[in-house]
Amino acid sequence: AQSVTQLGSHVSVSEGALVLLRCNYSSSVPPYLFWYVQYPNQGLQLLLKYTSAATLVKGINGFEAEFKKSETSFHLTKPSAHMSDAAEYFCAVSDSGANSKLTFGKGITLSVRP
């Protein structure tokens, strides 16, 4: 079964600093990978999606992620953090086959210091 691992539960950065949120996947087949963001008392918003078309995926709000098969990783980055980026971030992998089930990591809370 596919799974994703997000190490650590909390990351704190200064405003303007690089954001790096780590995600490693486990999959026996080429995976579909996603990053979602959740603001307090809200649902999940899709940031970006990897579908094997390109290893570097650009998403919304200045985020991007790079798929590295050799490292089984799909880390999320943003060159310069903004206060509005403070939220919880989830990495997810799509099940294979005909169903759309997503398996999520435990999430990482991003804090941005002024």
Next chain:
Amino acid sequence: KAGVTQTPRYLIKTRGQQVTLSCSPISGHRSVSWYQQTPGQGLQFLFEYFSETQRNKGNFPGRFSGRQFSNSRSEMNVSTLELGDSALYLCASSFRQGAGTEAFFGQGTRLTVV
């Protein structure tokens, strides 16, 4: 285009009662999935419906059930509520079924069981 609408946003129920949650997908989307989010277990897949048929089911007891109507709207029902059912229930809609499909989430229904 309207997003995924979940009603109600908040619910308080007593142990032993039952509850029905509603989800209206994005217009034109035919796949609806449900997820449970708790601090301890994170995001867990409940079930997926496509064309009024349950296509996939997560590892939840039979007290959790759902259905989908011909207009793609979906409901989930939890019977004999337990304290542990307190959670944020998220509905996601997709244009189609299948691996790699983008899922768009509603704001969720916050269920509190007392």
